[in-house]
Amino acid sequence: MTVIRSVLRGCGSYLPERIMSNEDMTEIVDTSDDWIVERTGIRQRHVAHADEKTSDLAINAAKRALEMAGIEGDDLDLIVVATATPDETFPATATTVQAALGMTKGFAFDLQAVCSGFVYALATADNFIKAGQVKRALVIGAETFTRILDYEDRTTCVLFGDGAGAVVLEAAEGAGEASDQGILSSHLHSDGRFHDMLYVDGGPSSTGTSGHVRMKGREVFRHAVVNLAAVVDEALQAVGLESSDIDWLVPHQANRRILDGTAKKLNLSTEKVVVTVDRHANTSAASIPLALDEAVRDGRVKRGDLLLLEAMGGGFTWGACLLRW
Template sequence: MNLRAVIIGCGHHLPERVVENAEFEKTLDTNDEWIKSRSGIERRHFAAEGETTSAMATAAAKAALADAGLVADDVDAIILATSTADLTFPSAATMVQAQLGMTGGFAFDVQAVCAGFVYALSNANALILSGQARRVLVIGAETFSRIMDWTDRSTCVLFGDGAGAVLLEAQEAEGTPQDRGILATDLNSDGRYRDLLYVDGGVSTGTTGYLRMQGNQVFRHAVEKLAATATTAMERAGVEASDVDWIVPHQANIRIIQGTAKKLGLPMDKVVVTVQDHGNTSAASIPLALSVGRQRGQIKQGDLIVTEAIGGGLAWGAVVLRW
């Protein structure tokens, strides 16, 4: 018997506060055109005071459960991808578990920055294929607005807050590329590139710290590594770029998204793009884009989807799945 981890529900949550590019003109030497031309970002959402990563993750999880017609106790595990957990510990995932009223199973966080959701999906897939869980909630949630240096115009205009979630279920399958569910994954990291994207705080400094990024260097690595990991995952899945219905990439920068699609030989009308409305929501960006893409009527059951992401670490990876 072949098993696949199949997405049976998805949902998302965005904070109420929408911040247009023009807002940054009051405090920084920047403008809407400068931000838009370099990143494709037009607006983003910022969490309200007291609105935590776990609260947004819970809202997205509830939406995914409702979409699947299930309740929290139908779930065996929660994996939450985040770099902005509410506290140093316990994990934000256990907070979501409590907020959902889920008393069984287990929950844990995955920290791979912007690649976090891809890493979490891969872990959930492994739990399901090994028989350790039948249903897994995979969530990406971030409040990056809390780690911004508001004097650094090269970073603070790029990021936003939000959460997205999918519910995976073990289902019997034929073991072919036509199966619904996760068909292949590919994960990579290289710690030598730590200084390209990091937060200058933590336990060692006794401060929360701020995000620091060498944008041009990250860009240089991004397109090449994203195209390579997507190609590897597609080869493992036994599919070709021409089979792909949608690329749902990490939404960091429109030029990275365009460059990666071009390298894969796929037109932009096969790419789900949400970066203009959300900014870079790190681990939340792919599940947000999946949920919004489905709401828009782009993603339909049976569609072949490639997701890919790169973030601090550097950490990067891809997942090929059939919706």
């Protein structure tokens, strides 16, 4: 049986030039390098310059993805930008990216699922492709999360950084088997009862401000390990594969302990986990495509490899995507 698959033709990423180390953080808030590393695994993060917007990061990542895919912006039918830190309340940051890339057909929109945003956006674009509505799509995760941090709250301000990552999807025929190239399975979840565990205390209709990140770290950690392991199992079962079939786990880079805990629950070697949290910190919707691009460009991820992408974010939202590169 022939099916339509969304094949990844290229990827790209962008990190702001400015790097803020843990030592730099000690000059802003009462913390230490040892405290941050022990609890999170983070050693540094990238911070956007004052004149850099989320769209700027997204555009740079998008251009690199398009270059790898060998296509131009006007070859695209769809752009989805996953972000919790848009340039403006409206219009969508995706339309700014659309204009910058010279895309004059199709459509572009933003998607908000916080740290799960890229997985949500990937699943959304995949469904448009499978429905036959688009042939080529650009999926971007981009954040300037440092703009919504409270630098008097040491439990949150040390955790996040800025960046963007992107992938190009293209419709292709598959045999409907697990050996197909492209996206094999996507699974999305949310549970609004846990709003107060991880949220931003502001917004246009509540405070009229952008607000700051608030988090109950212990509770988030507990839910993350359980939910992520469950959704990964769900994705594998959907296509009849085992965790041992996974070549690379490309997780949301929230906390090194969460990454290790998820790998342990899946009986996966830590050597099969792509880790960038030590250098990028938590870049929310950008973290998975940033990690993916790094692993593709340094040669770890090769054509035909089976990848498992997973994330959990505020809401709670969580999800997983199983794909063959």
